[in-house]
Amino acid sequence: MKKPFPFASALIALVSAAYFLIPLYATFQFSLQMVRGEWSLAAYRAVFASDTFIATITYSVVASLVAIMIGAAIVVPTIYWVRLKLPRLRPVIEFLSLLPLIIPPVVLVFGYIRLFGSSSYLPLTMSDQGTNFLLVMGYVVLALPYMFRSVDNGMAVIDIATLTEAAESLGASRLRTVATVIFPNVRSAIVSGAFLTFSISLGEFVLASLLNRPAFGPYLVQMGQDRAYEPAALAVMTFGLTWACMALMQYFANRKPGSRFVPRLPLSSAKGISP
Amino acid sequence: MTMAEAASPPERTVIPGPFTGLFGRIGWAWLGVLPFFAFCLMFLVAPVLYLVKGAFQNPAGEYTLDNLLALASPNIVAAFSLSIRLSLVSAGIGAIAGLLLAYAVILGGLPRWVRPAFMTFSGVASNFAGIPLAFAFIATLGRLGLATVVLRDVFGINLYGVGFNLFSFWGLAVTYLYFQLPLMLLIITPAIDGLKGEWREAAEILGANRRQYWRMVALPVLTPSVLGCFLLLFANAFGTLATVYALTGSRFAVVPIVLFQQIQGNVLYNPNLGYAIAFGMVLIMAVSNTLYLVLRARAERWQK
Numbered sequence: 001m002k003k004p005f006p007f008a009s010a011l012i013a014l015v016s017a018a019y020f021l022i023p024l025y026a027t028f029q030f031s032l033q034m035v036r037g038e039w040s041l042a043a044y045r046a047v048f049a050s051d052t053f054i055a056t057i058t059y060s061v062v063a064s065l066v067a068i069m070i071g072a073a074i075v076v077p078t079i080y081w082v083r084l085k086l087p088r089l090r091p092v093i094e095f096l097s098l099l100p101l102i103i104p105p106v107v108l109v110f111g112y113i114r115l116f117g118s119s120s121y122l123p124l125t126m127s128d129q130g131t132n133f134l135l136v137m138g139y140v141v142l143a144l145p146y147m148f149r150s151v152d153n154g155m156a157v158i159d160i161a162t163l164t165e166a167a168e169s170l171g172a173s174r175l176r177t178v179a180t181v182i183f184p185n186v187r188s189a190i191v192s193g194a195f196l197t198f199s200i201s202l203g204e205f206v207l208a209s210l211l212n213r214p215a216f217g218p219y220l221v222q223m224g225q226d227r228a229y230e231p232a233a234l235a236v237m238t239f240g241l242t243w244a245c246m247a248l249m250q251y252f253a254n255r256k257p258g259s260r261f262v263p264r265l266p267l268s269s270a271k272g273i274s275p
Numbered sequence: 276m277t278m279a280e281a282a283s284p285p286e287r288t289v290i291p292g293p294f295t296g297l298f299g300r301i302g303w304a305w306l307g308v309l310p311f312f313a314f315c316l317m318f319l320v321a322p323v324l325y326l327v328k329g330a331f332q333n334p335a336g337e338y339t340l341d342n343l344l345a346l347a348s349p350n351i352v353a354a355f356s357l358s359i360r361l362s363l364v365s366a367g368i369g370a371i372a373g374l375l376l377a378y379a380v381i382l383g384g385l386p387r388w389v390r391p392a393f394m395t396f397s398g399v400a401s402n403f404a405g406i407p408l409a410f411a412f413i414a415t416l417g418r419l420g421l422a423t424v425v426l427r428d429v430f431g432i433n434l435y436g437v438g439f440n441l442f443s444f445w446g447l448a449v450t451y452l453y454f455q456l457p458l459m460l461l462i463i464t465p466a467i468d469g470l471k472g473e474w475r476e477a478a479e480i481l482g483a484n485r486r487q488y489w490r491m492v493a494l495p496v497l498t499p500s501v502l503g504c505f506l507l508l509f510a511n512a513f514g515t516l517a518t519v520y521a522l523t524g525s526r527f528a529v530v531p532i533v534l535f536q537q538i539q540g541n542v543l544y545n546p547n548l549g550y551a552i553a554f555g556m557v558l559i560m561a562v563s564n565t566l567y568l569v570l571r572a573r574a575e576r577w578q579k
Contacts, residue, residue: 009383013393016376016456020396023411023453026421030414074314081307089308096315102560103323104514106531107553110538111322114329137318144319199402205517210538217517220406224413224521235410239403246399 024239031232043233052219060208060216063132064201067139068194071147074140076190079148079155080182084164097148100141105206108138113210131211138207143197150196150253154189188252195249199242323557329550342551351533351552358513358530359559361444365451366508372452373459374501380460381467394464397457404454409521412450416441442523450518455508462507466500466574503570506563513559530556 034042047053075097082089100108112134116124124130160182167177183190205217220238224231333339346352379385380393415422418435426432440446470493478488516531525536530552537549 006384009379009385012375012379013383013385013389016372019456020400022422023415026415027411029421074311078308078311085304086308093308093311096319099319102510102557102564103319104516104531104556104560106516106534106538107326107556108322110534110549110553111326113538115322115325141319203405203407205406205520206535210535217406221521224406224410231410232414235407238407242403243399246402250398
């Protein structure tokens with residue numbers, strides 16, 4: 001018996017696909033219309049010619065990269081240690097790392113401004129360096145659930161206890177074990193969490209705006225108020241960047257621990273994608 | 276609770292000195308997690324607790340419930356009501372549309388490549404929120420957006436003539452759907468995959484038709500998952516600020532926008548009222564996420 005063609009399913013999938021793709025196409029088309037009467041990349045040229053664009057995106061890239069490094073430095077040793085020595089603490093650590101999901105960023109930054117404000121014991125918001133530090137810490141907090149999940153999954157598939165015993169019986173110190181045995185084995189998990197962190201913090205608006213930092217998110221909003229075509233070009237580029245981050249994340253998330261950082265040959269494409 | 280444990284002042288705990296003696300007695304292993312706890316205490320727990328404490332104090336530092344009572348003032352009630360309605364509508368549409376899409380893509384008998392294509396795209400789209408999303412929808416459904424113009428010139432439907440406005444409640448709901456629908460697809464997929472073939476076969480052997488199988492077997496099994504996902508979408512929409520701000524500036528007074536303005540320029544005359552709003556937001560987020568976890572635990576009964 002041959003099944004009839006699934007009209008209802010096809011209709012649902014087509015309508016959804018249209019809803020997903022039309023805004024992308026519309027944005028792309030709009031970004032090409034800066035010069036009246038012809039298609040051109042003038043909007044993209046205008047964006048790249050702007051010093052503010054270069055300055056803000058550089059600032060945000062640096063802030064995101066520092067947040068990734070601090071996040072990895074906090075999360076990896078902690079998960080390793082809890083899995084190895086303190087499994088009873090696991091629920092507490094898990095709860096804390098999921099807590100940022102229920103704290104809206106606007107509430108978090110409100111707390112920062114009040115707690116580290118002018119009358120506090122630690123007036124971080126009073127200096128540029130202190131505020132930059134707060135912003136980066138905020139990004140580490142926002143990315144904590146994703147970094148934790150990613151590294152925890154990575155740690156689950158390697159045998160930490162055996163690796164640690166092997167390293168210790170060969171005379172490695174604790175620090176050396178973490179740095180040269182554990183870290184390389186969860187490297188792809190860290191990288192996968194890192195790309196997600198990057199895509200969250202690059203265009204982040206709320207923290208950067210309320211801490212008054214010259215970051216990419218506030219710049220985007222300003223462009224949206226002042227210009228017509230550049231925002232569309234920026235949206236297209238941001239979507240492309242998000243796409244690249246996600247593709248890289250899934251690629252690294254699906255790799256086996258300990259495999260080469262760059263594969264010699266593209267033997268098999270990434271297997272079934274399950275985010 | 277961790278919240279209660281962490282109530283001590285944060286400044287003391289970042290210095291490991293006074294604690295080493297204490298931990299020495301119970302073993303040095305505790306020291307390994309100290310950086311993580313110090314970080315969470317300083318940059319996550321303490322800032323939130325500071326706001327929660329402030330919500331129960333007046334500017335002079337005396338404990339009071341006045342701030343929470345002041346939440347009942349008309350403009351704040353309006354903000355919470357608007358936020359909750361917008362989140363309910365966008366989560367409701369997102370959940371139903373996501374469930375339909377998940378059914379179509381997973382069980383609908385479409386070609387094999389359709390599922391990974393939608394899944395990959397959803398992974399990206401659920402993270403494509405914030406300001407660029409607002410720009411994309413202005414280019415699509417704004418007054419001069421592509422969809423608006425095509426509908427008007429080709430199909431003769433004037434969206435703005437029939438009362439649609441991107442910068443209004445329904446415009447925001449349509450925009451939110453762009454990250455809600457993919458998120459729903461991603462988080463409901465495991466539940467739909469978990470519908471066992473045996474259940475359908477058993478139902479068919481007992482004489483059930485397709486409709487009866489869905490009404491009496493599949494949907495009851497899926498209900499806790501769908502409700503749980505709905506709550507997650509609700510929380511997701513409730514905390515959204517950047518998309519609203521980029522679309523409407525400060526004109527559309529949802530709760531995060533009110534708090535944002537309060538932080539920027541003290542528009543409420545009473546800083547402690549801001550703490551109370553923050554407390555209310557955290558409370559709503561906490562309740563919906565807790566219910567989500569409870570429902571997920573219930574849904575997992577069937578996954579054994």
